[in-house]
Amino acid sequence: MTTTIDFLSHLNPSQRQAVEHYCGPLLVVAGAGSGKTRALTYRIANLILKHRVDPENILAVTFTNKAAREMKERIQKLFAEQLAMKEYGQRLDLLTEYQQMQLRSQVYKTTIKNLWCGTFHSLFSRILRFDIEKYADEKGRKWNRNFSIFDESDVQTVIKDIVNKQLNLDDKKFDARSVRYAISNAKNQGFSPQDLEREQPNYRGRVISQVYSCYQDRLAENNALDFDDLILIPTRLFQQNEQVLGYWHRKFCHILVDEYQDTNRTQYDLIRLLVTNGEDRKSEWEWRNRSVFVVGDADQSIYSFRMADFTILLEFQNDFGDGLPDEDTRSMVKLEENYRSCENILQAANELIENNTQRIDKVLKPTRGAGEQIYCHKADNELEEADFVINQIQTLKHQNPELDWGSFAILYRTNAQSRPFEELLVRNQIPYTVVGGMKFYDRKEIKDVIAYLRAIANPSDTVSLLRVINTPRRGIGRTTIDALVNASQQLGTTLWEILSDETSVNTLAGRATKGVNNFAAMINRWQEQIATIPVTEMLQGILEDSGYVQDLMNQGTDEATDRVQNVQELYNAALQFQEENEDVTLQAFLQSTALSSDLDNLKEGQTAVSLMTLHSSKGLEFPVVFLVGLEQGLFPGYRSLSDPASLEEERRLCYVGITRAQERLYLSFARERRLYGSREPAMRSQFLDELPEELLAQQRKSYQTYTKSASATRGQQQTKQNWHVGDRVLHKTFGIGEITHVFGEGNKVSVAIKFSSLGQKIVDPRVAQLQKVD
């Protein structure tokens, strides 16, 4: 047996310390591009190879499925390489394709398959499928292992219904969005409805707590959980049941958490429970054969809107570590050497983030050359901005044959910004992919088909049943549905219990009786086969049986054809799922669809320009990055301008964007942008001014001067500042506007300014403290 673990030799001392860490706590502060994923994967490999840790005893938590998949792939490759040396005395890539495949599949079976590596949501949803039946909440609500996972739109539907119909609240004051947000926040802090009421005893707090409680009732009735429950319920279960906690605590000896700065309170509680077995006294913790290893970078914390709390990372040293100062500590290591970006880019990133107050001091140290200057482009409007970017891409690609389309990324603050870029990419026939926006699983037809499967897997899932009971049309209308739902509510049973009882249907359904009974019989037929036939077969069967695809084909429109193709795509996804997974039950498939995101489809080495939000770009890297829309109010966003904490988060977001670039970085902003159909003037982002000037190659472009109206020409005067029609000015209280008229002259001058939101106002420039802006 080869015991030389040669893969350790490529590491720098800090990386090596991280990778060789065996037991006890360790915080790895990993700057962007410092080999974080490498540290994680190598450490796992080292645990297994050198310390003989059973993969089953390792829990590795990531924030995206993509990160999890990548990690598993890299570990698999490492092991295959080891095995190649051992069995053939040769490098893996020198073996035949068949031998390589053999080794990989062997590694998969013995190691990768047994690793618990995934997102918080997928791992704990898996744990819940073991243990949720042992849980009851404070009101005695219970769930079973076939639970559905409600997505955001399911949740919205339920909450709307509670607000409008059940509690008859004023939906202006309690709109579903903000109520949903409040409930989610509560859950992410570990609050029950009662806790929430105690925390916010005012009217609004009390009402929201009431909605929250009704919402939990609905979830329980549907045997469903939302995203937040997948974290909160395991936490509660671990708190209330020592045996359950003890089991998982003993199992997961080595816990690794990636992107630790993005954990929220509940996720932290969960990790802490598993590490400490619920024991609060630090002296009682047993580190002999266990560890907690977290990797993160407070400067890349960009999810506080989702209740992520990077102070959790800052507190790791006191929570788990030795709490010693940086020079002496054994429980923290910093990875500061950056292997990704050229020096200019790193310097820009470092200087920008220096403007933040809340952080661990850390600089990215360059290991590559200075590289190209950063280029900043000032565009007339969003169309010209797109024009510049696409032009630049074509030029660069032409001049640098080593670049392919996949080398370019266009990053923006909001999804809505993608459109002008897409239009130009299409017009120039450049291949591209947009990450985010409309997710595959959010499409109507996909949600319909998934709803069939959910109703079969979990008959209590009334939301799904109602979605498909008349899709395609079976002549089951509003009246019938209302009668059935009403009856189930009166009896305190699920809708399915009514539907599946012919006698009840016969009395309630009137003209639609036959349709309802056929529908119920069909669902029932598939339920009976749930354990015996594979997911693909069930999917195929239900698509035919329900007439769903036939209905689409009958419509014959382009849109319908598109939808049929998407349904086919879902079938392919199921097929792939079956090939790649151990657990191929319908429940497992539904879980994977509920927790998958668009980002997961972004394939490595794909030759298309990538368009995505800055949030989606975290963890990725590209030779050439365009960071667009750098305007006050857009990036940093409007809401953060008045709030220092969220302004710092925007700055971190900018930092993330900059550090995605390997060789070239382009920044751009527009002086005017179209938003909701109207043109809005814009001002360059403050972040641009925080970057070192000497690194920026700024383009100076002359713009056509506005044609001056008669009144403007007349109004030239010799005061300190001259005002012209067309000037864009910043008003202390009204913000940015454009001068439309200049009245009078000399000391009696006054100007009319058009503000985008406030309309036109006439002000005295000497009083109003106007400032010209670019």
Next chain:
DNA sequence: TGTCGAGTACTTTTT
């Protein structure tokens, strides 16, 4: 029961 039109809200970011 289904279709069509007017009216409204929307743009933060995602598992």
Next chain:
DNA sequence: GTACTCGACA
């Protein structure tokens, strides 16, 4: 400017 929702009408 668009996409979605809701109500009136056939």
